[in-house]
Amino acid sequence: MRNRKPLLAGLLCAGLLAAACGTSGGAAGGSAAPGPQGFTPPKLTPLAQLGQPEGQLSVLAWPGYAENGSNDPAVNWVSPFEQKTGCKVSVKTFGTSDEALSLMKTGQYDVVSASGDASLRLIASGDVEPVNTALVPNYADVQPFLKDKPWNSVNGVMYGIPHGWGANLLTWRTDKVIPAPTSWSPIFEANSRYKGKVIAYDSPIYIADAAVYLMAHQPDLGIKDPYALDQKQFQAAVNLLKQQRPLVTEYWSDYLKEAQSLKNGDSVVGTAWQVTVNQVQKDGAPVQSTVPSEGATGWSDTWMVATKSAHKTCAYDWMDYIVSPKANAEVAEYFGEAPASAKACGLTTDKNFCASYHAGDAGYASKIYYWTTPIAQCLDGRTDTQCVDYSDWTKAWTEIKG
Amino acid sequence: MSAVSAVSAVSAVGAPRHAVTTYLYRRPVVRLGLLLSAPLLWLGLAYLGALAALFITAFWSVNSFTGQVQITWSLDNFVSLFTDSVYRTITIRTVGIAVLVTLVDAVIAFPMAFCMARFASPAAQRVLVIAVLTPLWASYLVKAYAWRTMLSGNGFLHWALAPFGLDSPGYGLTAVVITLAYLWLPYMILPIYAGLERLPESLLAASGDLGARPLRTVRSIVLPLAFPAVVAGSIFTFSLSLGDYIAVTIVGGTSQMLGNVVYSNIGAANNLPFAATVALVPVVIMLVYLAAVRRTGALDNL
Numbered sequence: 288m289r290n291r292k293p294l295l296a297g298l299l300c301a302g303l304l305a306a307a308c309g310t311s312g313g314a315a316g317g318s319a320a321p322g323p324q325g326f327t328p329p330k331l332t333p334l335a336q337l338g339q340p341e342g343q344l345s346v347l348a349w350p351g352y353a354e355n356g357s358n359d360p361a362v363n364w365v366s367p368f369e370q371k372t373g374c375k376v377s378v379k380t381f382g383t384s385d386e387a388l389s390l391m392k393t394g395q396y397d398v399v400s401a402s403g404d405a406s407l408r409l410i411a412s413g414d415v416e417p418v419n420t421a422l423v424p425n426y427a428d429v430q431p432f433l434k435d436k437p438w439n440s441v442n443g444v445m446y447g448i449p450h451g452w453g454a455n456l457l458t459w460r461t462d463k464v465i466p467a468p469t470s471w472s473p474i475f476e477a478n479s480r481y482k483g484k485v486i487a488y489d490s491p492i493y494i495a496d497a498a499v500y501l502m503a504h505q506p507d508l509g510i511k512d513p514y515a516l517d518q519k520q521f522q523a524a525v526n527l528l529k530q531q532r533p534l535v536t537e538y539w540s541d542y543l544k545e546a547q548s549l550k551n552g553d554s555v556v557g558t559a560w561q562v563t564v565n566q567v568q569k570d571g572a573p574v575q576s577t578v579p580s581e582g583a584t585g586w587s588d589t590w591m592v593a594t595k596s597a598h599k600t601c602a603y604d605w606m607d608y609i610v611s612p613k614a615n616a617e618v619a620e621y622f623g624e625a626p627a628s629a630k631a632c633g634l635t636t637d638k639n640f641c642a643s644y645h646a647g648d649a650g651y652a653s654k655i656y657y658w659t660t661p662i663a664q665c666l667d668g669r670t671d672t673q674c675v676d677y678s679d680w681t682k683a684w685t686e687i688k689g
Numbered sequence: 690m691s692a693v694s695a696v697s698a699v700s701a702v703g704a705p706r707h708a709v710t711t712y713l714y715r716r717p718v719v720r721l722g723l724l725l726s727a728p729l730l731w732l733g734l735a736y737l738g739a740l741a742a743l744f745i746t747a748f749w750s751v752n753s754f755t756g757q758v759q760i761t762w763s764l765d766n767f768v769s770l771f772t773d774s775v776y777r778t779i780t781i782r783t784v785g786i787a788v789l790v791t792l793v794d795a796v797i798a799f800p801m802a803f804c805m806a807r808f809a810s811p812a813a814q815r816v817l818v819i820a821v822l823t824p825l826w827a828s829y830l831v832k833a834y835a836w837r838t839m840l841s842g843n844g845f846l847h848w849a850l851a852p853f854g855l856d857s858p859g860y861g862l863t864a865v866v867i868t869l870a871y872l873w874l875p876y877m878i879l880p881i882y883a884g885l886e887r888l889p890e891s892l893l894a895a896s897g898d899l900g901a902r903p904l905r906t907v908r909s910i911v912l913p914l915a916f917p918a919v920v921a922g923s924i925f926t927f928s929l930s931l932g933d934y935i936a937v938t939i940v941g942g943t944s945q946m947l948g949n950v951v952y953s954n955i956g957a958a959n960n961l962p963f964a965a966t967v968a969l970v971p972v973v974i975m976l977v978y979l980a981a982v983r984r985t986g987a988l989d990n991l
Binding site: 385388389392412483532535536537538551552553678681682684685686688689 | 775779950954
């Protein structure tokens with residue numbers, strides 16, 4: 288330490304170098320002018336024709352969407368695809384749409400199964416490109432009420448292939464929660480008998496679940512769309528979730544952690560996906576799930592192809608394969624959702640499967656409030672007020688968890 | 690004479706090398722600079738460079754819809770960090786957990802280290818040091834999930850404590866403190882053990898000769914001399930707890946720590962600039978802590 292000169296000089300040099308790197312990094316912000324959905328997507332052209340399969344495909348998927356037999360050797364629809372096309376598939380799963388979004392930004396993935404709260408943001412940032420549906424023969428069998436929807440298309444241009452849809456279900460332990468609930472009230476009301484045993488989803492989009500509850504229980508707030516909340520409505524939903532917090536054992540984003548919590552009885556009632564319910568039942572704990580009287584939030588998922596993908600032929604082959612009747616039926620039955628392909632219903636092992644998931648029922652599908660990204664421009668058509676956008680949802684979520 | 694001629698014969702080949710060594714011998718500053726350049730480059734680029742980048746990023750912002758980073762300079766992130774009460778609560782909670790973990794570890798580690806250093810035979814000491822280090826061989830996640838299972842409502846703790854009329858604390862802050870204290874215990878034991886081992890036997894004997902009882906000897910001789918070692922251990926436990934965010938997601942129930950805010954701003958909110966701002970908080974806390982600790986001489990004990 289007696290001789291500080293070289294030390295200081297070295298540090299200074301290194302510091303300056305790093306600072307220079309820091310400033311030059313990062314993309315310039317694309318501030319898009321608002322269009323019909325609040326934004327104009329970057330101009331990108333879809334793939335014109337398929338080439339030779341590139342031999343590799345990197346898939347970013349919700350858990351249960353791209354099973355390669357590693358969770359259950361009997362559940363495997365990735366290997367048949369690999370054999371058919373020669374595209375070697377690597378699968379990465381994610382727990383929330385936000386996680387999917389930031390993973391897509393790394394540019395490492397070729398295709399992604401995006402829900403409505405991620406798809407529009409991916410389109411707006413140019414991370415995914417329009418899809419040439421003519422190159423996806425099985426697209427013809429996709430239920431018409433899933434095509435050209437606000438969450439998967441912009442100005443009539445499809446940005447992906449619809450995959451399946453379902454609801455975030457009210458789930459409970461039948462041995463601990465008696466009588467069986469028909470409303471979300473046991474997980475929201477302060478006097479709930481299940482205090483400290485409630486499990487809730489760990490994502491800002493969960494605020495919409497509170498909004499759905501308020502739509503039924505506080506009609507004077509005038510909520511029409513749980514993703515279009517003005518300041519007053521938003522505050523009411525946030526307050527409801529703050530009231531809920533003392534009831535909550537855990538917030539989950541990893542469905543296996545939730546399954547473990549339900550199985551051990553650390554939580555007995557909450558919101559879950561059908562795949563979690565199936566998992567817990569398989570582990571031998573008695574759970575049931577339902578869409579309660581207030582309705583539910585849900586998802587309608589779309590396979591999208593990354594703009595920067597170097598394996599686009601494999602990506603198109605994958606999108607075509609995953610909505611082919613057989614694969615679509617397998618995914619839908621395993622994950623527990625309604626398949627997008629109309630022909631998948633004929634191939635499920637349980638012949639009543641599509642009926643119980645209301646797969647062809649456009650009326651039922653319209654009752655679920657599909658995840659979508661809240662933006663400042665109100666999605667329910669109001670023009671006299673500003674809605675709360677997703678970055679404020681995120682901030683509020685940190686505040687709710689405290 | 691013959692030695693000198695031999696050197697000059699060899700130096701016909703090695704003359705440039707000879708010149709370099711002579712040059713370096715005459716200029717200690719250059720010599721030191723060259724010696725230090727590799728570690729300094731590492732320290733500067735990989736560590737301080739990263740910190741500098743973090744600091745710079747903290748002034749940027751993010752497009753709320755597309756999630757792209759926008760390079761516009763503003764203090765907004767710092768304003769919300771200081772004005773939103775939720776971040777203050779989380780900071781206080783995190784520091785509280787880190788302090789508690791450090792205290793629990795110090796209380797458990799001191800007697801253990803004392804026994805190891807003073808009462809065990811040299812052979813037993815070696816075995817005990819290995820025994821203390823063994824838990825570090827197992828993965829962090831395995832240990833954290835083991836605690837998750839043990840702390841569960843019908844887990845091991847519930848079963849073991851039921852006869853005493855007690856119950857498992859369940860998932861929450863207590864569970865986080867227990868888990869972290871378990872995870873970081875070896876980092877506290879080893880520095881204290883090293884410090885106590887250096888404690889001169891003669892001082893203890895002198896204290897006894899002067900009529901001090903064992904407790905008085907511990908209070909007046911052992912504790913003051915071992916204090917820097919305890920502080921050295923606390924640097925590990927405190928800083929490791931301060932930055933932890935995994936244990937709290939596994940056993941913490943609904944609680945969040947500073948690390949979780951950073952993580953959710955990277956993963957969920959995709960707001961890297963704000964994550965950078967929050968990440969500076971533990972850095973600042975550690976700098977303050979290290980500055981305070983420097984006076985105790987603990988840094989010589991690491």
